[in-house]
Amino acid sequence: xxxxxxxxxxxxxxxxxxxxxxxxxxxxxxxxxxxxxxxxxxxxxxxxxxxxxxxxxxxxxxxxxxxxxxxxxxxxxxxxxxxxxxxxxxxxxxxxxxxxxxxxxxxxxxxxxxxxxxxxxxxxxxxxxxxxxxxxxx
Numbered sequence: 001x002x003x004x005x006x007x008x009x010x011x012x013x014x015x016x017x018x019x020x021x022x023x024x025x026x027x028x029x030x031x032x033x034x035x036x037x038x039x040x041x042x043x044x045x046x047x048x049x050x051x052x053x054x055x056x057x058x059x060x061x062x063x064x065x066x067x068x069x070x071x072x073x074x075x076x077x078x079x080x081x082x083x084x085x086x087x088x089x090x091x092x093x094x095x096x097x098x099x100x101x102x103x104x105x106x107x108x109x110x111x112x113x114x115x116x117x118x119x120x121x122x123x124x125x126x127x128x129x130x131x132x133x134x135x136x137x138x
Contacts (some may be wrong), residue, residue, distance in 0.1 A: 017046060024058070025059065027041065027045055027055060028056060029045070031052060031056075038052070051074075
């Protein structure tokens with residue numbers, strides 16, 4: 001029994017090969033249109049069957065996404081600087097809104113402490129019905 005030695009150490013892993021989108025699409029097309037067996041294609045390209053499954057899945061998702069778009073309707077891409085400016089503006093407004101909410105809560109507590117209820121402003125000397133409290137009708 002002979003043992004073959006590899007040039008790699010046991011700790012050294014095989015480098016992951018990054019494929020360009022064009023190469024992935026080429027592999028996808030070849031796997032569907034070629035008379036070459038898929039196993040041979042995988043060996044030649046140095047990829048696993050799970051890689052091919054992922055490529056097929058991404059091509060399908062991309063095609064469905066593009067086919068779902070309405071004609072003429074394009075997604076607008078916002079420049080990064082504009083996005084960051086809008087995000088900071090939103091954070092500032094959220095912070096101001098939170099401060100206003102705290103201030104409103106403090107004002108309500110203050111008003112509750114003075115009158116003991118939170119039913120709205122009372123006009124001096126009148127009740128809800130609109131006549132003065134000194135007026136007794138019997």
